[in-house]
Structures are given as structure tokens and as C-alpha cells.
Amino acid sequence: MDKETIDRELAAAAERGQFLDVVKSYADFDFDAFLDCVTDEDVRTVLQKPHLNRMDYLTLLSPKAAAYLEPMAQRANRETIRNFGYVMQLFTPMYIANYCENGCVYCGFHQGEPIVRKQLGRDEIREWGKKIKETTGLDSVLVLTGESPRFSSVDYILDAVDVLKDIFASVSLEVYSLTEEDYRRAAAVGADGMTMFQECYNKAAYEPLHPFGPKSNYEFRLDAPERAARAGLRTIGLGALLGLYHWRSEAFFTGIHADYLQHKYKDIEVAISTPRLRPCVAGFQAKSPIDDIGLVQYILAFRLFMPRAGITVSTRESRAMRDHLVHLGVTKMSGSSSTAVGGLACEADEDSQFDINDTRSAAEMAQMLYRQHYQPVFKDWQRMV
Numbered sequence: 001m002d003k004e005t006i007d008r009e010l011a012a013a014a015e016r017g018q019f020l021d022v023v024k025s026y027a028d029f030d031f032d033a034f035l036d037c038v039t040d041e042d043v044r045t046v047l048q049k050p051h052l053n054r055m056d057y058l059t060l061l062s063p064k065a066a067a068y069l070e071p072m073a074q075r076a077n078r079e080t081i082r083n084f085g086y087v088m089q090l091f092t093p094m095y096i097a098n099y100c101e102n103g104c105v106y107c108g109f110h111q112g113e114p115i116v117r118k119q120l121g122r123d124e125i126r127e128w129g130k131k132i133k134e135t136t137g138l139d140s141v142l143v144l145t146g147e148s149p150r151f152s153s154v155d156y157i158l159d160a161v162d163v164l165k166d167i168f169a170s171v172s173l174e175v176y177s178l179t180e181e182d183y184r185r186a187a188a189v190g191a192d193g194m195t196m197f198q199e200c201y202n203k204a205a206y207e208p209l210h211p212f213g214p215k216s217n218y219e220f221r222l223d224a225p226e227r228a229a230r231a232g233l234r235t236i237g238l239g240a241l242l243g244l245y246h247w248r249s250e251a252f253f254t255g256i257h258a259d260y261l262q263h264k265y266k267d268i269e270v271a272i273s274t275p276r277l278r279p280c281v282a283g284f285q286a287k288s289p290i291d292d293i294g295l296v297q298y299i300l301a302f303r304l305f306m307p308r309a310g311i312t313v314s315t316r317e318s319r320a321m322r323d324h325l326v327h328l329g330v331t332k333m334s335g336s337s338s339t340a341v342g343g344l345a346c347e348a349d350e351d352s353q354f355d356i357n358d359t360r361s362a363a364e365m366a367q368m369l370y371r372q373h374y375q376p377v378f379k380d381w382q383r384m385v
């Protein structure tokens with residue numbers, strides 16, 4: 001994408017107002033000071049409130065609130081059952097290409113890594129899509145390409161959507177940041193959602209983590225979910241990659257980003273993901289790891305802040321962790337996952353983006369959910385034909 005196009009999109013975003021304005025409003029806010037000063041009384045007061053504001057949410061992300069996981073979990077469970085029922089949506093990621101022009105230092109697909117690069121053609125995408133559908137029964141797919149406008153052009157991505165929309169009820173995209181017009185084209189072809197991980201909301205930390213490539217433009221990426229919402233995509237997913245920067249402030253910005261979009265675009269469904277950094281061929285070590293307790297606290301705090309928003313947990317998490325999280329606010333899980341291009345869950349591939357932790361098939365995930373008295377949902381939406 002040329003600089004002129006990006007500058008034009010960013011000028012339009014500045015004109016209409018954007019989440020970047022919200023991020024900037026916290027430039028002088030001392031997160032550590034706030035988090036250190038939270039008292040037991042503050043946490044108990046927040047837990048009594050029917051609706052949480054931003055500072056209430058941050059209060060529940062504090063170290064002090066970690067002692068209140070049990071009441072938070074009980075309320076998160078109640079809120080989730082009230083708004084979603086005993087159901088869990090299942091989906092599978094589908095990596096159709098792994099060319100990437102970015103230099104994300106924590107990723108096994110980044111441009112400098114000597115991995116085998118692949119890209120599936122239209123017929124291969126169709127055959128693989130059919131195989132996934134037949135073997136798993138899953139009807140919701142998230143299409144990933146790596147981020148290479150040169151190899152995985154917008155036309156290539158739209159072509160993949162065009163093929164897959166005839167196989168799956170729901171096709172979402174996790175690709176590089178598109179223009180508003182290109183998101184509109186994706187929606188017209190049949191995509192119904194998009195996920196865009198900002199990865200790191202702290203701009204000073206973001207820049208060395210993303211030294212080159214299209215993704216090095218922090219502002220253009222940050223505005224992508226809003227462009228997609230304006231373009232008519234129905235579901236918008238957000239997330240920070242936990243481990244890259246202090247997780248409490250990253251969780252805070254992810255949550256208020258979701259809240260910002262939901263208030264501004266009433267007809268979208270917004271969801272967050274809570275990915276933790278996993279080992280990959282790049283060998284990057286988390287600078288600020290988040291432990292299991294911290295992850296649970298983040299999910300519970302977000303559920304209390306946004307009772308109707310989706311929460312997705314991927315196969316980066318262990319089987320035991322995902323089983324446990326079923327009751328704590330999560331609404332969507334991936335299954336039968338592989339992060340290798342054209343890969344199935346049962347096939348090992350040393351050129352995968354990161355290591356899968358929970359390798360269960362969709363059928364095994366469904367069995368686990370039935371045992372916990374939840375209904376696995378393979379299809380929750382159908383486009384008009």
C-alpha cells in the first residue's frame with residue numbers, strides 16, 4: 001500500500017476522531033502509581049457497582065484485585081450465562097499463506113526467518129476448506145495470510161473469501177491493515193468479520209518490536225478495526241499479545257478499545273482475544289510474562305467491564321487452562337488448529353507461526369464442552385444466499 005493512500009486514510013481518521021485520541025489522552029497517566037494505590041476498599045466498591053467505567057476496570061486489573069478472583073469469577077459466570085447462555089462458539093484458523101514483509105521480532109513468520117514460504121492457490125484453498133469442513137464440521141473460519149501486500153494482495157485475499165464463503169457459514173479475516181474501501185470490498189465478497197491484533201498498545205514499546213514493514217505504522221494499524229466497522233464488517237476482534245509489554249496496561253487499552261468501538265458502532269459485535277506469547281522459531285522471550293492467575297484476572301475484569309462482549313481463547317493456551325476458562329467468561333474457542341500453511345491439527349510442521357498448546361480436534365473440544373454442560377456451537381450465523 002502506498003504512502004499516499006495511508007496518509008489519506010489517517011487524515012480521514014484524524015478528521016472523524018479515532019481511538020488514537022483516546023490512547024493519547026493517557027499519555028501522562030501513571031499506570032504504576034494508580035495500580036499500586038488501589039486498596040481492598042476500592043476493589044470491593046467496584047464489585048458492588050452494576051456498571052463499570054474505565055477506572056473501575058483498571059482497578060480490577062490491579063495487583064490488589066488478584067485477591068478477589070473468586071467473587072469476580074462468580075459475577076463473570078453469571079454475566080456470561082445471562083448474555084450468552086451455556087454455549088461456546090468454535091472456529092478454526094486457516095493459514096493460506098505465510099509470506100510476510102514485517103519484522104515482528106517475536107514471530108516465526110517474520111521476513112528474516114529462513115522458513116519455507118507457501119501460498120495456497122484458489123483450488124488448494126477450496127480443497128482444504130472442504131477437508132476442514134468434512135473432517136471437523138466447523139462452519140466458522142478465520143483466514144490468515146501473514147502480512148505481505150506484495151504476495152497476498154487484496155485481490156488474492158478477496159478471492160480466498162469468495163471461495164470459502166461457499167463452504168463456511170462465516171469467514172473472518174486476520175490479515176494486514178486494509179483501507180476502509182478494501183474492507184468494504186471484503187464485506188461485499190462475503191467476509192463477515194475481521195480480527196486485528198494491535199499486539200502492543202504502548203507506542204514506545206511497539207516501535208522496536210516492529211522495526212520495519214507495513215506493520216511498523218502503529219497509527220494505521222490502530223485505526224484498522226474502526227475502518228472495518230465503518231465498512232460494514234459485522235464482527236471485530238481485538239487483542240494485545242500478552243508478554244510484549246506490561247500486561248495490565250495492555251489489557252486496559254484492549255478493553256477500552258473494545259468499549260470505544262462498541263459505543264461508536266452499535267451494530268457490530270466486538271470481541272477481544274487474550275493471546276500469550278508462545279515459543280516460536282524466532283526464539284523471542286517474553287519481556288513481561290503474564291502467569292495463569294494474571295490471565296484469569298484479565299478475562300474476569302474484562303467480562304465485568306463489558307458483559308456483552310465476546311472473549312476468544314485460542315489454542316495457545318493449554319488444554320487444562322481452556323477447560324477451566326469455559327466457566328469464566330469466554331465465549332469463543334478455536335479447535336482443530338494448525339498455524340502452518342495448509343496444515344491440519346494432526347500434522348506437525350516445523351515452519352508454523354508458533355507452537356500450538358492445546359492440540360485437540362473439534363470433536364474432542366465438543367466432548368469437553370458437553371461434559372461441562374455447555375453446547376458447542378459450530379455455526380451461529382448464516383449469510384443470505
Ligand code: SF4
Pocket residue numbers: 100101102103104107108109110111146147215
Ligand atoms: S506477527 Fe504477523 S505480521 Fe508479524 S511477522 Fe508474524 S506473520 Fe508477519
